[in-house]
Amino acid sequence: MEKISQNKHLYQSRVVIILEEFEGFFKHDIYENISYQIPVSTHNPLADLILALDRELKGISEIYILAKTEKFSNTFQEQFQKLLIKHIQVAYHVLGKDIENNKIIILVQLVNLLAPQNVIILGRNLDLAKQIRTLSSNINTINIMNYTDIQANMRDMRDIETVINEQNLVVHTIKSLEIFPIGTIRKESVLVQGELPTYEKVVPIERNVLLEELNLKEDAILILMASNYLEYFMNDDFLKMCDKLIENNPKIYFVLVTDFIFEISQNKEHFKFIDNIDRATEVLPACNLFLSVATGWELTIAQFAIMADVPVIYIQSELLSSKELGTLQDVIMKPRVETVLLSELICANKGIAIDRIEELISNQQFYEEIMDKLRTTKYMIYKDKWSILLDILMGTRELEWTITTLRAKIYYNFIIQPNKSSLNEVLSFYNPKTDREEIINDVKKYLDGFPDLQSVILSARFNQDKNGRYLAEITKLLIEPNFTILNTYYIYYQVGIYSFCNACSGADYKIGYLVYKNLFERFLNTIDQTKYKPIVGNTGIVVVTCMHLLNRKTHAPTKQTLDYCYNIQKYLNKKVIIVVTDEPSYAEAGNIYTYNLINYEQPGTDKYLVMVEDEKFLVYQPILVDYCEQTMRDVVDFIYDWNPELVFNVGNRSLISDACKIFTKSISYQCGNGFGVTCSNVTVVPREPRPEEDAEQIEFFESNGQKVIYSPMTARLPISDKEFTREEYGIAEDAFVMCAVGGRLATEVTDEFTKIIEKILSKDKRLLFVFIGNFISYEDWVAKSEILTKQTKYVGFISEGMVNFYKICNLYVNPFRGGGGISAVEALYQGVPVVALSGGDAGVMAGKNFYVENKEDYIGLVEKYFTDPDFMQRQSNLAKLRAQKTFDTKSAMKKLLEDVDRVLG
Structure with a gap:
């Protein structure tokens, strides 16, 4: 990605986007007839860029798009008419093929005519950028080579504003906009908004008091590390670095502030635990150094350290692997601490970190130079617009330093500037082992008066933990009119979707009914x-x-x-x-x-x-x-x-x-x-x-x-002449084929269900599990174990003749979910028995002969099907009989309308 440094700002009003490589940045499947009200990144990356500019930067009033191709020009027009643009005017011009030889000249002339302050070029033509900049020294340009540039930089958690400020690039595609689907929190949708909180201040501990608490001598060198993720970071490789430092200087002690104590096997006496993360800011000023462990809120505590005159050592390579993080891999990202740290203390690896720490300890001149620079950095933090978040800490221009707990500070950050970065600060503060009730209570306490922000935190946490307690708390926020009618309706719907897709219960049905009834009455009151x-x-x-x-x-x-x-x-x-x-x-x-x-x-x-x-x-x-x-x-x-x-x-x-x-x-x-x-x-x-x-x-x-x-749930029997064979799918004739069907298999095939599959498959090598539908994470999922690799298969969607595909299957196995009813009854029609839980649609449609009441009986029933041929045959006959009843929609509708007349008159 080529960036040209002109140091202009994106606050100025006019932007030109040149679509130099059309197909790479405006993806559209011409065979797809579904239109998205909010285009998602897999369909329309350019739309994501425009939405991000519209949502994030209110100073922009006009965007002009110049595209060099006529391909899909009608689609181009249709898609942009659907964009939910709130603040800016968007105009576009599709250039004809006849300009190919003079493309640069014509584009430069058009840019000159439009006179923008900023030009974003989607394509590889660096000459175009150079010629545009010759028009005026006030025009700022950036080239985005391809969509991969956007995706790669997005993972670095940088924001769109820095595109034209010549620092780094990220377009807020749906991955980052998913927090707030149209780009930002819609404050106009929130009817209740509290005052900015003031949290209790913390008095820093005196060094001699801390040394006494830790039972250390006065000459001890204290290196602070503070995170609830220390047990993940401090692996064998990291501890070797610590041991090397201790070996070279036995006066070094690591002060580990965390809610989760863990075992350290070597040099135990040099690792002092403080088992309360809220004490991090209290003990920080009494320490000699702060060693960064690259958590989502690292920038916040780094600023605390700088204000306390404590040098910050940052090891760039210290990032958690997805294996270590598990479900939290999306929230621990490389922080932007480089923006406030001294370059001398940013270390590319542990070896450099050892050298820097030892130099700070042993070289007085180097230490004093660092401290002089830190004093300057304080003012840089204070003046930077991000540092409005520090206003609660600094009450005067003399930078008198007051502190609060780290927990309070990260919530305050989120209130002041609610975006994905500050959301990650809150989420990554908590360890996967943190008690749910602690998180819920913190959200209530620190975000009191901000129902919108409470909902965001709780729903994001649900995305990690998949526990219905978070959904129950979101539902309670909807009882009172905290949001507009449409916003309340949307949140309520999403909570229901979360519950359904993840097969978990949320709020009690009486609470859910109360929310909807209140919402309905609010809507009814708007009708004449x-x-x-x-x-x-x-x-x-x-x-x-x-x-x-x-x-x-x-x-x-x-x-x-x-x-x-x-x-x-x-x-x-x-x-x-x-x-x-x-x-x-x-x-x-x-x-x-x-x-x-x-x-x-x-x-x-x-x-x-x-x-x-x-x-x-x-x-x-x-x-x-x-x-x-x-x-x-x-x-x-x-x-x-x-x-x-x-x-x-x-x-x-x-x-x-x-x-x-x-x-x-x-x-x-x-x-x-x-x-x-x-x-x-x-x-x-x-x-x-x-x-x-x-x-x-x-x-x-x-x-x-x-x-x-x-009224019994019924279905329409799809009729198709399409036939399937095991041979075309590479399935052995003697295999016992179990199938699962769904459009959300990536979420429905949970870790719990995966273990059930593995246990079933381990019973016999002839067992095969086939997934049909949408299982986008199948390749990653199947790599979890050898048995999944050998004894499962994913065939994707079967859009034509799916009812006949069941003929090559032996058993329909429904995941632990709420859906699956229609596909289950189609399997029954072909004489394929169903195994499901009683509570879901599949169990209801299939009937009592094909469901179990609890998960413990699930494996046993599946095993009985492939070990007992007589049972299998009896169940197959019952399956066909059940299907015939289920396809009788005519009788069901007739009785339903008669019952309605009977009860309503």
């Missing part, structure tokens, strides 16, 4: 209810609502929705109108660490036709670009204008569908196995009744004015 007249009698119109319609072949909720529509219209003499509500909208997304972005298939118009076999349906879907609360009210009006006798929502909750109970019957059909959270007249539970298990929930819903109806 007086303009609606009650719809009575049978009008012959049924409106079916759903969040989105996606791929009919692979997306189970879409298949279910269209199946229900078909049978209601075809056999029950009703006209069905489909309304895709696009709920919840990204219009006010944010305030939660998001890694499950919603796919909305957005057609070019808000009304279109869909054919399901021989039946035609009108579909209405609001345009996403201008989605807001008024859009939702407009959709309610659209539904009312059709005069429906019933509004039938498929997919749990919908504010729009539930609001229709103002004027007609409204029911909500959960695309899952349990009770949905809804405020409609009727909540439909898609399974057989379980009287004892369901009694409490039925009483609760009925006490809130809702009726409960049971």
Whole structure:
């Protein structure tokens, strides 16, 4: 990546982006018909760059894009019309092929005409950058060679502002924007915002007191290390460096401040533990040196050290490996401590670190030179804009130093400047062993009055720990109107997605219901209810609502929705109108660490036709670009204008569908196995009744004015002539093939489920586990053990004829998840038995003959299938019988509508 140093700032208003290599920076699959409201990096890196400029730097008002190719020019226009740009004006010009010979001259002329302060060139043409800079000494340029440059620098945690400031580059692609999906925390979406906190100050310990506490002599040389990750950093190689220093100077002692004590085998007496990380800033001024261990908050404690006149030794190579970090590998990154440290003390390796430490100890002149520079560095920290975070520490221009705990400081950092760097400071403060309740209590204490920031920390921590306690706390934040209606709706939806995708429970269903009920009432209060007249009698119109319609072949909720529509219209003499509500909208997304972005298939118009076999349906879907609360009210009006006798929502909750109970019957059909959270007249539970298990929930819903109806979950049998053979997939004829199917296998095949797979496969070498769908991390996963490498196979998505693929399988094995219902029943249709837990969709669809109540019985049931041929045959026959019942959607819909009339009149 070529950077030209002109030292200009990106605060100035006009930027030109030259798309010199079109295809490398504007990826678009011409066969893909799904449009993203927020383009993700795998589809549109250039859009990521523009969004980052728009979100991060409010000083920019105009961006001009010059592209040299006409290829995909229509796509170019369509995609940029969809960008959720808030602050800047974006214009673009696609240059024709005829300019190829004079490309540089024409581009330079265009730049001269636009007169920008900053030019970003996406491509390898360095001559173009040089010629542009000849136009004016005030034009700053940067070349980004390829998208790999962006990705590589992104891992260094630098920010976009430094692109034009000529330091380093990172474009905030979806990897870093996933914290706040549209680029930054949306403060306008937050209705509650507290005052900046003032935390209790800490009095530094006197050196003689510390020496007495540690039982050391006055001439001891104290080297401080402070982190809850010390046990990971201080491996054998690192300890050899420590031993070498101690051998050369026995007066050296390492003061280790951490909440987690660990064993050190050699020179134990030279390692003094202080088992409280909050004491790090207290003991720091009493130490001789601070040795950096490169944690996410290292810059913060390095600044503390500088203000305390303590030299900081930083070893650049001290980074944790992904193996050591496990699930936390994304949050411990190379810190930006170089920005405040002295170059003389930045060490490329441990050998240099030994030399620098010994020189500081033995060479008085070198030590005094370092201390003189430190005094200058103090003022650099103070003047730097990042150092606004230190205002709580320094009350006067004379830099009188006061301190607080490191824990309080990193939370304060996050309040002042909430971005991925400060988020990582908070996350990396805690060890993987840290008690969840400690983290939750800290979030409540240090972020009191900042519900948006609490939600971000808790959701990011959930991404690491996958424990429902964090989801429960986020849900509680939504009870009160801390956020706007759309923002609350979005966060609530994401919490549900996290819970579903990770097969973990969040808040108690009563809390979840209270949140949604409060949200629904807030939305209902924005509607003029007086303009609606009650719809009575049978009008012959049924409106079916759903969040989105996606791929009919692979997306189970879409298949279910269209199946229900078909049978209601075809056999029950009703006209069905489909309304895709696009709920919840990204219009006010944010305030939660998001890694499950919603796919909305957005057609070019808000009304279109869909054919399901021989039946035609009108579909209405609001345009996403201008989605807001008024859009939702407009959709309610659209539904009312059709005069429906019933509004039938498929997919749990919908504010729009539930609001229709103002004027007609409204029911909500959960695309899952349990009770949905809804405020409609009727909540439909898609399974057989379980009287004892369901009694409490039925009483609760009925006490809130809702009726409960049971209706079996059904599916439409996909018909295909496509056939599969084991030979084409390299599967032995005598192999016993178990399959797992899903679009989120990377998250659903957990460590726990992996151990189950390994135990099963170890029973017999003829066992083979086949994964079908989306398992993007399969290559890394399969490398975990030899048995996974030898006895598993990943075949990707099978978009055509999937129902027939089961013919080459022996058993359908469902991971410990909530979904899998449709694929399970398709397997049953082919006589392939299912193994699932009772609580998920697969267990509900398959029925009691094919599920187990607990994980302990899971392996035993699988083993019985491949060791007992008679049992296998009996179960195969039962599978086919069960499938026939499950495919009878006609009868199920007929009974459901009769039950609705019965309970609602």
